[in-house]
Amino acid sequence: MTDNKDPMVPDGEVTPIDTDYQIGQDNIVVNVGPFGLDIHNRVFAVSAIMVIAFVALTLLFQQQAEPLFSSIRSWLTTNLDWFFISAANIFVLISIGLVFSPLGRVRLGGTEATPDYSYLSWFSMLFAAGMGIGLMFYGVSEPLTHFGTSFAGTSTEGGIRTDWAPLGAALGDAESAERLAMAATIYHWALHPWAIYAVMALGLALFSFNKGLPLTIRSVFYPILGERVWGWPGHIIDILAVLATLFGLATSLGLGASQAASGLNYLFDIPLGETTQIVLVIGITALALISVVKGLDAGVKKLSEINMVLALLLLVFVLIVGPTLAITYGFADNILSYVKNLPALANPVGREDSNFSSGWTAFYWAWWISWSPFVGMFIARVSRGRTVREFIISVLLIPSLAGAFWMTVFGGTAINQVVSEGYQKVAESELPLQLFNMLDALPLSEITSFIAIILVIVFFVTSSDSGSLVIDVISAGGKVDAPTPQRVFWCTFEGLVAIALILGGGLVALQAMAVSTGLPFTIVLLIASFSTLKGLMSEPR
Numbered sequence: 001m002t003d004n005k006d007p008m009v010p011d012g013e014v015t016p017i018d019t020d021y022q023i024g025q026d027n028i029v030v031n032v033g034p035f036g037l038d039i040h041n042r043v044f045a046v047s048a049i050m051v052i053a054f055v056a057l058t059l060l061f062q063q064q065a066e067p068l069f070s071s072i073r074s075w076l077t078t079n080l081d082w083f084f085i086s087a088a089n090i091f092v093l094i095s096i097g098l099v100f101s102p103l104g105r106v107r108l109g110g111t112e113a114t115p116d117y118s119y120l121s122w123f124s125m126l127f128a129a130g131m132g133i134g135l136m137f138y139g140v141s142e143p144l145t146h147f148g149t150s151f152a153g154t155s156t157e158g159g160i161r162t163d164w165a166p167l168g169a170a171l172g173d174a175e176s177a178e179r180l181a182m183a184a185t186i187y188h189w190a191l192h193p194w195a196i197y198a199v200m201a202l203g204l205a206l207f208s209f210n211k212g213l214p215l216t217i218r219s220v221f222y223p224i225l226g227e228r229v230w231g232w233p234g235h236i237i238d239i240l241a242v243l244a245t246l247f248g249l250a251t252s253l254g255l256g257a258s259q260a261a262s263g264l265n266y267l268f269d270i271p272l273g274e275t276t277q278i279v280l281v282i283g284i285t286a287l288a289l290i291s292v293v294k295g296l297d298a299g300v301k302k303l304s305e306i307n308m309v310l311a312l313l314l315l316v317f318v319l320i321v322g323p324t325l326a327i328t329y330g331f332a333d334n335i336l337s338y339v340k341n342l343p344a345l346a347n348p349v350g351r352e353d354s355n356f357s358s359g360w361t362a363f364y365w366a367w368w369i370s371w372s373p374f375v376g377m378f379i380a381r382v383s384r385g386r387t388v389r390e391f392i393i394s395v396l397l398i399p400s401l402a403g404a405f406w407m408t409v410f411g412g413t414a415i416n417q418v419v420s421e422g423y424q425k426v427a428e429s430e431l432p433l434q435l436f437n438m439l440d441a442l443p444l445s446e447i448t449s450f451i452a453i454i455l456v457i458v459f460f461v462t463s464s465d466s467g468s469l470v471i472d473v474i475s476a477g478g479k480v481d482a483p484t485p486q487r488v489f490w491c492t493f494e495g496l497v498a499i500a501l502i503l504g505g506g507l508v509a510l511q512a513m514a515v516s517t518g519l520p521f522t523i524v525l526l527i528a529s530f531s532t533l534k535g536l537m538s539e540p541r
Contacts, residue, residue, distance in 0.1 A: 042235045044475040044486075047242040051493050058500040058509075065504035073363070073512035076519060078354070081362035085348040087522050088365045091195040092346075094529050095392050098202075098536075104389030106539040108202075109209040115385035122382055123398055124308040135189070135406050136456050137255045140438050141431040142188070143411025144418070146181035146356075148427060174419045181415070182330070183337040185407050187345045188360065190338065190400035193368040198395040200376025200525060201383065203532035205391075209384050210539060214478020217241040217373055217524075223534040224527065237524060238474050241373040244521040245474075246490075246497060247513040248370030249467040253498040254510040255432075256460040257281050262432040263453040267446060274506075278499050284457055285495030288464035292487045307458045314451055315409055321442050322413040323420070331408045338404070363511055366518030372525060377470045388536065414438045464494055 058065050077084075098104055107113055115122070203220035213219035218234035225233050257277040264270040319327055351357045383391055417423040417438065426437040439448045468491035473479065476486065501509040 042232075043238045043242065043477070046235070047239050047246075047475060048489075048493075050239075050243065051246060051497065055493070055496050055500045058504040062504050065509065066506075069501075069505040069509035069512035073508060073515055076366070076512075076515045077358040077362040080519065081351075081354075081358040082348040084362045084365040084369075084518075084522065085346065085357065087369075087526055088192045088196060089346050089348070090526065091199045091529065092191050094533070095191075095195040095198050095396055099389055099392050103533075103536045103539075104387065104392070106206075106210075106388045106536055108205045108386055108388070108391065109384040111540060113209070113385040115383075117382050119394075121305065123394075124305050134252065134255070135403060136435065136452065136459060137259050137432065138185075138189075139406055139410035140414045140426070140434045143178075143181050143185045143407060144414050144427055144434060145431075146184045147177055147411075147415050147418075149355075174415075178330075178412070178415050178419075179333060179337040180341065182334040182408060182411060183341040184345065184356065184360075185411060186334060186338040186404045187342065188364045189403040189407060191396055192346070192365065194396050194399050196365070196368045196372050196525070197375045197379060198392055199529050199532065200372040201379035201395065202388065202391065203528050203535070204377050204380035205383055206532060206535050206539070208380065208478075211535065215377065215381070216474050216478035217377075217528075219478065220528045220535075221531050223531045240517075240520055240524055242471055242474050244370040244372075244517040245374040245467055245471050246494060247517045248367060249374060249463060249494050250497040250501055251367060251370075251510040251514040252463055253281060253284075253460060253494065254502055254506075256284075256456050256463075257498065257502070258506075259432040259435070260284075260453055260456045260460070262430070263436050263449055263456065266433065266436045266440075267449055267453070274502055277502050280457075281495050281498050281502070284460045285464060285491060287457075288461045288468065288495075289488055289491050291461055291465040292468050292491050293484055307455060307462060310451060310455050310458070314448060314455065315406060317444075317448060318413055318439075318442065319409050322409070323416045326416055327409055327412050330412050331405055334408050334412075335404060363515055366515040366522070367511075368518075369522050369525060370514050370518035372521070373474065374467045374470045377473060378466050410435070410438065413442075417441050464491060467491075467494060 204215060204217070207213045207219040207222065208215040211219070211222070213222060216238055218229050218237045221234070221237060222229050228234070229237075254277075257280045260280050261270070261272055261276040264276065265272045270276060345361075379395065386394070414426050414434065418427050421441070423441050426434055426441065429437045435452060436449050439445050439452065442448065468487050471490040472487045475490070498510075501513060505512070
């Protein structure tokens with residue numbers, strides 16, 4: 001690990017090295033094992049043993065696992081919702097502060113660095129890797145759920161379960177309920193999650209491209225830990241990052257399998273249930289393995305771009321054949337409602353809407369944070385050459401607006417079907433099936449539903465192969481060109497963890513592990529934010 005040449009930098013260019021941060025890199029122990037593995041012994045060994053043990057124990061004790069996972073999720077989101085909400089607010093404030101700070105002029109990779117990817121490729125990769133499966137799963141179901149719980153009667157008096165309504169408000173008219181529902185939905189998919197990703201990605205890019213340190217989570221902590229970052233404090237940080245990434249991905253893969261199974265049942269009458277979901281996990285993990293072997297440019301990049309085209313086609317179709325005017329005018333109203341309600345939505349104390357703040361927001365923030373090592377490292381790898389200001393603005397605003405528009409098109413169409421057309425089927429169906437029932441009320445439903453299934457599967461693949469590459473980098477001590485067999489190992493175990501959680505409690509188990517691994521990594525990310533600011537202050541602007 002003494003070679004300072006960054007594998008992401010073309011031949012002839014030199015990565016800027018800050019000698020204050022270079023000392024001690026040789027202490028990262030990376031060995032080539034008998035099976036061609038190039039690993040950081042302690043991080044790989046401890047992480048692999050813990051993951052293997054988890055899979056084995058969950059499969060052996062399936063009946064006991066489900067109530068245990070349910071209790072874990074309930075306790076964490078109920079008692080620590082204030083902590084997750086406060087932490088996410090801090091990440092947003094840090095990101096906004098950097099945009100207006102002189103530190104925003106720092107260029108990732110040095111003053112002469114140029115971007116490795118075009119804006120289109122860059123946006124496609126970070127959007128597909130960051131939220132793809134979630135947008136497909138929750139694009140219809142979350143706005144509908146919030147609408148149903150806020151529009152809980154004909155007036156705001158009597159018999160209204162305010163604890164179920166976002167912000168504790170039960171609204172008597174459909175338009176107000178829709179705006180509040182969309183504001184609550186956008187809150188979960190806009191600035192806050194992307195600020196979480198941006199803070200992690202910025203630290204990784206800075207300390208790798210500008211400071212010359214290995215591309216791994218521990219490197220971000222060098223200003224605080226110094227040489228200790230190469231010892232057990234650094235090992236623990238990287239192990240937590242591996243576990244958070246693996247279980248965060250498993251949650252998404254489980255959601256994707258559930259929705260794909262519902263779509264296949266809707267189109268082809270393929271039986272629902274655990275067996276179908278497990279077969280899907282196995283099949284899609286196999287596709288992800290192929291993409292992993294091909295690498296970033298040949299695999300992830302091409303799949304991401306193909307998926308973005310398919311997603312855009314589906315989005316435009318629903319926009320045209322759905323309530324076009326209502327969606328178009330509603331988008332601006334939804335953004336304004338989001339801004340107006342943001343202080344109440346982001347308030348961490350004194351909440352009257354415990355089901356919303358605990359059941360939705362706390363889970364979401366823990367999930368996004370558990371994804372942050374994966375998405376953050378992936379965004380860092382493709383963001384060399386951008387200034388900090390350009391990076392923050394792009395990572396925060398572009399995906400946030402795209403996500404808000406996606407939710408407006410799909411969620412708004414579904415709400416319009418319920419309110420204006422009396423189409424109750426979409427609201428009464430289970431969450432994974434609501435997207436397909438919404439499409440069923442539109443023309444060419446069989447074709448669009450099939451495209452939706454393909455989107456879920458390819459988003460599944462891009463998340464799995466991107467995650468495998470990132471976990472592999474962490475477990476190899478920051479090397480981005482580690483041997484293929486260990487990437488295959490991690491990709492395989494992502495699928496096995498998802499299968500174990502499906503059998504050990506389904507959606508509740510998936511969410512429980514995302515929250516459990518997200519909790520310690522929230523603390524890690526808060527400290528990393530402070531360390532990143534220290535690192536930026538030493539950079540030329």
